[in-house]
Amino acid sequence: MKILGIESSCDETAASVVEDGRRVLSNIIATSLEEHKLYGGVVPEIASRRHAESISGVVKEALGQASCTLDDIDAIAVTYAPGLIGALLVGVNFAKSLALSANIPLVPVHHIRGHIASNYISGDVEPPFLCLIVSGGHSHIVAVKDYTEFEIIGNTRDDAAGEALDKAGRTMGLEYPGGVSIDRLSPSGNENAFKFPKPRVSGSEYDFSFSGLKTSVLNTINNSRQKGEEINIADLAASFQKGVCDCLITNLEKAAVDFNYKKIVIAGAVTANSKLRSEAQKMCRRHGWSLYLPELKYCGDNGAMIASQGYYEFIQGVRASESLNAYATMPIDKCYKTD
Ligand code: KG4
Numbered sequence: 001m002k003i004l005g006i007e008s009s010c011d012e013t014a015a016s017v018v019e020d021g022r023r024v025l026s027n028i029i030a031t032s033l034e035e036h037k038l039y040g041g042v043v044p045e046i047a048s049r050r051h052a053e054s055i056s057g058v059v060k061e062a063l064g065q066a067s068c069t070l071d072d073i074d075a076i077a078v079t080y081a082p083g084l085i086g087a088l089l090v091g092v093n094f095a096k097s098l099a100l101s102a103n104i105p106l107v108p109v110h111h112i113r114g115h116i117a118s119n120y121i122s123g124d125v126e127p128p129f130l131c132l133i134v135s136g137g138h139s140h141i142v143a144v145k146d147y148t149e150f151e152i153i154g155n156t157r158d159d160a161a162g163e164a165l166d167k168a169g170r171t172m173g174l175e176y177p178g179g180v181s182i183d184r185l186s187p188s189g190n191e192n193a194f195k196f197p198k199p200r201v202s203g204s205e206y207d208f209s210f211s212g213l214k215t216s217v218l219n220t221i222n223n224s225r226q227k228g229e230e231i232n233i234a235d236l237a238a239s240f241q242k243g244v245c246d247c248l249i250t251n252l253e254k255a256a257v258d259f260n261y262k263k264i265v266i267a268g269a270v271t272a273n274s275k276l277r278s279e280a281q282k283m284c285r286r287h288g289w290s291l292y293l294p295e296l297k298y299c300g301d302n303g304a305m306i307a308s309q310g311y312y313e314f315i316q317g318v319r320a321s322e323s324l325n326a327y328a329t330m331p332i333d334k335c336y337k338t339d
């Protein structure tokens with residue numbers, strides 16, 4: 001079964017053809033990231049306009065690279081939530097029109113479910129497993145009970161991990177996206193140079209909070225400026241990255257022990273972070289757990305992860321109605337049929 005996946009939730013316009021949920025036949029991505037760098041973050045209107053310009057070409061190229069025509073496609077999967085609303089609408093409307101004109105079933109896909117599925121196209125993992133999701137907009141610990149069954153165990157109380165890295169990166173004067181810049185700079189710094197307080201979150205012991213860490217970076221920079229001291233940004237970047245990774249790994253480890261999961265999966269664009277990957281490997285080695293990480297090329301937003309998740313939603317009977325809309329927010333455990 002061949003699924004065409006379409007993704008446009010942020011600044012990547014992406015399309016891909018995936019066979020039987022696992023075999024990637026094509027994966028095309030156009031990004032407007034360079035333009036957003038000028039503004040230090042994604043500018044929603046620019047992202048939407050670039051999607052409108054690129055989407056036809058990207059989809060055509062994805063079909064071509066997979067040596068397919070629309071006649072070979074069994075279903076179209078499209079990201080409908082969560083994300084930037086104008087950006088999502090471009091993909092949703094394009095997919096709806098394509099599905100209607102070619103009489104192909106349309107499957108709505110939750111973006112974060114797609115990030116989890118980036119592991120299905122990178123390896124042979126199957127649910128059930130415990131998943132840490134870390135992206136620009138999300139930091140979750142989720143029990144993935146089946147391909148379309150999720151239970152949220154932990155959530156962020158404020159910023160997502162990627163968002164905190166991006167904001168801290170900006171405070172340090174680094175290029176957007178800060179997560180990528182901090183990852184690049186950290187190996188040349190001392191991660192023990194600055195000690196940041198471990199955030200305390202009342203209520204759920206699996207929830208995250210990154211705003212305190214972010215404020216500590218600002219305070220550290222301001223204090224040294226006031227004293228007229230030079231600050232080593234590589235040390236600061238490495239220490240902040242360590243602080244973020246410590247929070248993520250501590251909660252993930254606790255949840256895995258408490259809920260008795262021995263299969264650990266990490267998903268989302270921050271999974272590209274080298275410190276997070278190595279700390280997760282150490283944790284799993286310590287406990288004898290299996291760890292699954294997406295290939296680097298599937299960590300960021302792409303159409304293949306949407307096609308993969310779309311396949312599993314499709315065989316469960318999930319179909320978009322003609323009135324499919326886009327949503328800026330949507331919990332991962334909410335089933336489309338109950339919208
Ligand atoms: O998945 P994504 O494109 O957007 C959402 O769905 O939210 O995530 C982008 C985020 C940005 O915050 C970026 O800084 C972060 O992923 N990121 C990284 C790395 N690569 C991307 N953070 C840390 N280290 C990386 N290597």
Ligand code: ZN
Nearest residue numbers: 135269300301
């Ligand atoms: Zn994403």
